[in-house]
Amino acid sequence: MKVTFPHMGYLYVPVRSLLNSLGVEVIVPPAISQETITLGTRYAPEFACLPLKVNIGNFLEAKELGADTILMAGGVGPCRFGYYSQVQREILSDLGIDLDMIILEPPQGQWRLLLRGLKRLTAKASPLAVYRAGALAWAKLKALDFMAKEMHPIQAREAVRGRTMRAWKEMVERIDDADNTKAVQEATQQGLALLRKIPLQTAKDTLKVGLVGEIYTILEPAVNLDIERSLGEMGVEVIRSVYLSDWVVTNLVLHTLHLRDDTEHYRLAAPYLNHFVGGHGLESISSTIEYARAGIDGVVHVAPLTCMPEIVAKSILPQVSMDEDIPVLTLMLDEHSAEAGIKTRLEAFCELLQARRNRQQTCHKRNCDVPAQCREGFTFEGISRN
Amino acid sequence: MRAYLGIDLGSVSTNFIVLSQNGEVLANIYLRTQGNPIQAVKKGLLRTKSELPSNITISGVGTTGSGRQLAGIMVGADIVKNEITAHGIAAANEVPGVRTVLEIGGQDSKIIILRDGMVIDFAMNTVCAAGTGSFLDRQAERLGLPIEQFGQLAMRSQNPVRIAGRCAVFAESDMIHKQQLGHSMEDIARGLCQALVRNYLNNVAKGKDIFPPVLFQGGVAANVGMKQAFEEALQMEVWVPTQHAVMGALGAAVLARRKTTDSAKSNFRGFKVSDWNFDVKGKQCHGCSNCCEVVEIQGEGQTLARWGDRCGRWSEQIPMQTA
Numbered sequence: 001m002k003v004t005f006p007h008m009g010y011l012y013v014p015v016r017s018l019l020n021s022l023g024v025e026v027i028v029p030p031a032i033s034q035e036t037i038t039l040g041t042r043y044a045p046e047f048a049c050l051p052l053k054v055n056i057g058n059f060l061e062a063k064e065l066g067a068d069t070i071l072m073a074g075g076v077g078p079c080r081f082g083y084y085s086q087v088q089r090e091i092l093s094d095l096g097i098d099l100d101m102i103i104l105e106p107p108q109g110q111w112r113l114l115l116r117g118l119k120r121l122t123a124k125a126s127p128l129a130v131y132r133a134g135a136l137a138w139a140k141l142k143a144l145d146f147m148a149k150e151m152h153p154i155q156a157r158e159a160v161r162g163r164t165m166r167a168w169k170e171m172v173e174r175i176d177d178a179d180n181t182k183a184v185q186e187a188t189q190q191g192l193a194l195l196r197k198i199p200l201q202t203a204k205d206t207l208k209v210g211l212v213g214e215i216y217t218i219l220e221p222a223v224n225l226d227i228e229r230s231l232g233e234m235g236v237e238v239i240r241s242v243y244l245s246d247w248v249v250t251n252l253v254l255h256t257l258h259l260r261d262d263t264e265h266y267r268l269a270a271p272y273l274n275h276f277v278g279g280h281g282l283e284s285i286s287s288t289i290e291y292a293r294a295g296i297d298g299v300v301h302v303a304p305l306t307c308m309p310e311i312v313a314k315s316i317l318p319q320v321s322m323d324e325d326i327p328v329l330t331l332m333l334d335e336h337s338a339e340a341g342i343k344t345r346l347e348a349f350c351e352l353l354q355a356r357r358n359r360q361q362t363c364h365k366r367n368c369d370v371p372a373q374c375r376e377g378f379t380f381e382g383i384s385r386n
Numbered sequence: 387m388r389a390y391l392g393i394d395l396g397s398v399s400t401n402f403i404v405l406s407q408n409g410e411v412l413a414n415i416y417l418r419t420q421g422n423p424i425q426a427v428k429k430g431l432l433r434t435k436s437e438l439p440s441n442i443t444i445s446g447v448g449t450t451g452s453g454r455q456l457a458g459i460m461v462g463a464d465i466v467k468n469e470i471t472a473h474g475i476a477a478a479n480e481v482p483g484v485r486t487v488l489e490i491g492g493q494d495s496k497i498i499i500l501r502d503g504m505v506i507d508f509a510m511n512t513v514c515a516a517g518t519g520s521f522l523d524r525q526a527e528r529l530g531l532p533i534e535q536f537g538q539l540a541m542r543s544q545n546p547v548r549i550a551g552r553c554a555v556f557a558e559s560d561m562i563h564k565q566q567l568g569h570s571m572e573d574i575a576r577g578l579c580q581a582l583v584r585n586y587l588n589n590v591a592k593g594k595d596i597f598p599p600v601l602f603q604g605g606v607a608a609n610v611g612m613k614q615a616f617e618e619a620l621q622m623e624v625w626v627p628t629q630h631a632v633m634g635a636l637g638a639a640v641l642a643r644r645k646t647t648d649s650a651k652s653n654f655r656g657f658k659v660s661d662w663n664f665d666v667k668g669k670q671c672h673g674c675s676n677c678c679e680v681v682e683i684q685g686e687g688q689t690l691a692r693w694g695d696r697c698g699r700w701s702e703q704i705p706m707q708t709a
Contacts, residue, residue, distance in 0.1 A: 033677070162699075318593045340452065343468075344468045345470070348471050348505075349508075351471045352471075352504070352508070
């Protein structure tokens, strides 16, 4: 059995580690490229959301490398992700491609299905080995999320463009190479040292922008046209609302045990939306409110075109933006391949955030009578920073 | 005399503005880009120079538009800014109290919301180019009308036909259908203007508060039929600034003036650039799996800039002059 799975940011690191330690052979699909997206859009229904299409591209490219089995997560809606595995299986079988599919259905649905999926993967491993495999994968995921959080403020202040990104790539490789939890800890320390060595610009008060929206578009740089890097390299500190490890704890562990840690999100979103709408629709709203109150300068909201939960959020966000006095930029992503269009919008957005901040700092009150002098205070350098 | 040059290198047109220290427009050039941005910049520089009195020194240069980086490298810009900011700045400069800017250019359309002279919100067309200048151009051509007369003709109509405006492709088939039924040219022209305005308000301006004063700018603002259709739909007066077609360049010039008033020397390479030989080379980097397409700009045999690489491996070797 040679197992493959779809890409989503650095998800491949912990998943490969997990499967390898279980004694399963793994084929990681090639990094998502324009070719992957072209392949996926050729065979997927036109109105399906982008992640489904990219997944198909991943599977087909992994098949070329010899994969014979797909590991895919299931879901129970209302987001269409719940149907992905079924639709993808149909598409692949219509293409006459022989790929077996192991679907891990979330326990909110049926325990039996989850156990059946897991049993096929863990057949060769003892309970102790399963525990160890899980612990190592979890350590890697936690380490990567931790490093990503540490990286954002440094990227916004780096003195030479691209240094942070280079360090990040090295950190991912080191964590990927670690073969026990102790090695993961060492890799994390080495990674931190790498980050600390990056020369920074002299003390700079950077803009802070919250990134909210659909999990796949937030986490996969190839799909969001590297939005975190673009913002970071413009000198903006990104505050990401979704981290994979948090998602695993909330959705896979706590909800399975009928416990919650998301009541705060529900409480914040309640004046606008008091029902789960699938995906991260509700969290997009609650996080925007949270960021506004924490003094974050603005929010960028990303989602794939036709994403139902985020369309709900998108229609509510203008009201939230007005009530909480925080600018929001929504970017609906599809098969765009031109970074330039996104960068233009991001730069203009940050520009208005900077002008707002200058004004707030000069006048200390919102309805200022002498806007002329504040207008002059443009300091945001945008993409011409480097 | 000190003056400031603004260049807007757009997909359809390339515009040049020279602004004096106290905001007077000394030169104003509008050229078609015609798919050759380098040629357009060189030609524009030449024409700008010929329009300027000899006692002018360029003390600052700003570039904007989709080709802003290229233009910036070619001429040696002091500031390179996105077109949304540039248009907002220009509008606030023309009409200090402006609160809404409707901008329709060749390939894009945007709405900019300002309060107290500051941009507070904006939107730009994303997945659909219906209602932009290129579409109007094409339809005028189909009707056999010079685009310059399109607006005048629409103004003469008393009884505009209803044309579906949601999608440009269907607007076109709807329009042909009306044509075949024998509707007059002016009724169709006015109907088309109304359809485009509906499309713009539903797609680009969706969910934005439009308050007067409203400024209508961009190449399409020359079309009086569109201005009238906006006034009907919004039920308020719409202003078209005199420099409507070159507002991006004007904004860039204003930004350049702001940026360089205190700093000593401009990066401007001089008007001699119009005689330079520029060469653009594209190559794929195989350093990693990203396979970035790296673009290299050469001027007079010297490498001026490289971009397109995600990691900075190529661009880092040559410090950009626009920092």
